[in-house]
Amino acid sequence: MTTSKKHIVLETKNLTIGYQQKKAKKIIASNVNLAIEKGRFIALLGKNGIGKSTLLRTISKVQNQLSGDVFLNDKNLNKYSNKELATNLSLVLTERLPESQLTVFELIALGRQPYTNWIDTLSEKDIKKINVAIQLTEVEHLKEHRFYELSDGQLQRVLIARALAQDTDVIILDEPTAHLDMHHTFKIFQLLKNLVETTQKTILISTHQINLAIEVVDELIIMNGNEVISGKTNDLIEQNKLEDLFPKEILHFNKNLRQFTISKNN
Amino acid sequence: MKNKTYTKQFILLLILVVALCFISISLGSVSIPFKDIFAVFLGDETIKESWQTIILNFRVPKAITAVLVGSGLSISGLLMQTLFRNPLAGPFVLGISSGASLGVALLILGSSFFGGIAFLESTNWSIAIASSLGSFLVLSAVILAANKVRNTMSILIIGLMFGSFTAAIISVLSYFSEAQQIQQYVFWSFGSLGNLSWDELSVFITIYLIGFTGVFAIIKPLNSFLLGEKYAKSLGINIKQSRIIILVITSLLTGVITAFSGPIAFIGLAVPHIAKLIFTTSNHKILIPATAITGAIVLLICDIIAQLPTLEYTLPINAITSLFGAPVVIWLLIRKKKIYV
Numbered sequence: 034m035t036t037s038k039k040h041i042v043l044e045t046k047n048l049t050i051g052y053q054q055k056k057a058k059k060i061i062a063s064n065v066n067l068a069i070e071k072g073r074f075i076a077l078l079g080k081n082g083i084g085k086s087t088l089l090r091t092i093s094k095v096q097n098q099l100s101g102d103v104f105l106n107d108k109n110l111n112k113y114s115n116k117e118l119a120t121n122l123s124l125v126l127t128e129r130l131p132e133s134q135l136t137v138f139e140l141i142a143l144g145r146q147p148y149t150n151w152i153d154t155l156s157e158k159d160i161k162k163i164n165v166a167i168q169l170t171e172v173e174h175l176k177e178h179r180f181y182e183l184s185d186g187q188l189q190r191v192l193i194a195r196a197l198a199q200d201t202d203v204i205i206l207d208e209p210t211a212h213l214d215m216h217h218t219f220k221i222f223q224l225l226k227n228l229v230e231t232t233q234k235t236i237l238i239s240t241h242q243i244n245l246a247i248e249v250v251d252e253l254i255i256m257n258g259n260e261v262i263s264g265k266t267n268d269l270i271e272q273n274k275l276e277d278l279f280p281k282e283i284l285h286f287n288k289n290l291r292q293f294t295i296s297k298n299n
Numbered sequence: 300m301k302n303k304t305y306t307k308q309f310i311l312l313l314i315l316v317v318a319l320c321f322i323s324i325s326l327g328s329v330s331i332p333f334k335d336i337f338a339v340f341l342g343d344e345t346i347k348e349s350w351q352t353i354i355l356n357f358r359v360p361k362a363i364t365a366v367l368v369g370s371g372l373s374i375s376g377l378l379m380q381t382l383f384r385n386p387l388a389g390p391f392v393l394g395i396s397s398g399a400s401l402g403v404a405l406l407i408l409g410s411s412f413f414g415g416i417a418f419l420e421s422t423n424w425s426i427a428i429a430s431s432l433g434s435f436l437v438l439s440a441v442i443l444a445a446n447k448v449r450n451t452m453s454i455l456i457i458g459l460m461f462g463s464f465t466a467a468i469i470s471v472l473s474y475f476s477e478a479q480q481i482q483q484y485v486f487w488s489f490g491s492l493g494n495l496s497w498d499e500l501s502v503f504i505t506i507y508l509i510g511f512t513g514v515f516a517i518i519k520p521l522n523s524f525l526l527g528e529k530y531a532k533s534l535g536i537n538i539k540q541s542r543i544i545i546l547v548i549t550s551l552l553t554g555v556i557t558a559f560s561g562p563i564a565f566i567g568l569a570v571p572h573i574a575k576l577i578f579t580t581s582n583h584k585i586l587i588p589a590t591a592i593t594g595a596i597v598l599l600i601c602d603i604i605a606q607l608p609t610l611e612y613t614l615p616i617n618a619i620t621s622l623f624g625a626p627v628v629i630w631l632l633i634r635k636k637k638i639y640v
Binding site for chain 1: 516527529530534536537575580582
């Protein structure tokens, strides 16, 4: 184990994110400096509307930054073509899939598109990668089902399998547990944690399951006002960085329990 | 995507296409026995010369036209449904067919309006050119709008607006036109699979083949669109470029078809749904040939029905497709067998 030699996969330098509206700029956050190492499980925390999705969209090149740079595997994100980016970074989005008759296998196989030929033929290597993704996410028994027959929890596993099949260093998931109950939420966190350990991929999620994230993930990115801080979970707790996430009179962070609790005088 | 084998379905449907072609060729005001039709195909010179002419210069081109029109419109419909992820999309909804109608209306009805272009006789050729120009114009406008508007639903509404706009212009034109010209326009709008010479047909086939070949180049983006545009982009697909290619192919196919056989309704909307019901897949590698063959079958059937009531007259094909298409769409919706995009 060589801990001295860090392998940074995703890095932002003086990044300013937001929207360009005609001539006015709407800045969501500025001076975002993140350095994310390979093989880490990272959760992006922040209250509703603070700009978590904007940050995720910016570092996945869905939307442009206002200023600053994003580097993926030491290469500036703006220098990536769509296709090249697709082999380095994959997404799991919150939006519902359009209706279609895709089977689970076909849906996962679509993750191989960046590698298939012009008419989308799967090679042996593609099939192998798909099967590995299916095994890791334990959706073998669902393979021949149509995706609309699945429960939300099953569908989420399948979407994660699709991202795995895309075989990228970084996987970004926008609120992967948004529609799930406590049990399935925990199972998805556990699955992602296992994936990071077995595949050494970097997984970045945005989530509102803060109490759970604190227990499971390696590092946190906290968006607060227009400040973005990041670090090991324990370090951030020590530095009292979680306190300001919500108004203290309603929710406060209990350092001993390592959890947010409802304030007593409420 | 995984390839289940659909060979059996494809072979059955192809046999059906050939059989229907023969039935279509055998029908008409002059009845010619099957064995003589075969003989003509085999190059038998002893068959009556008038029969040879009827078969080779009228009925065969008509059957070919039916196959091209049916498959082309159906593919256009499928492309629009996938691109806009809307089961009700089709060349009609996008205003492309209305654009073609506008071109023809301007040519036929406008000649009294703008005396200057009256020298253009309303032949098959000038109608073809006018209608292609019309559909191309509306499509360019839709593409321009598509580049400005990100939301596919808005593009669909813009297409509908173009449709009603052109329809309004056509009513104004017909209000001021003479009876004879209105009649000529109305006849064109009935649609017709016949009346095409081999010369015209060769132009038709050439443009059709360009569009049809293009379809295979966009199978990959079409499949990725099944996950929505954001996922498609994250899979390395160039959304803007694919969108434009899809729109150009659709306008080529719809434009040339409307040009040579009039605005034929419902095929583009209904056939992709039938193909999806038969093949139960969303994989475009299967769905595109499936839709094309189903489209050819449906239009050949419509053509045969149009011939049936009397052998003297042929009913307008456009009426038959709507008579056939409307109940199918209603039946699909009521059966609530999920309608897939």
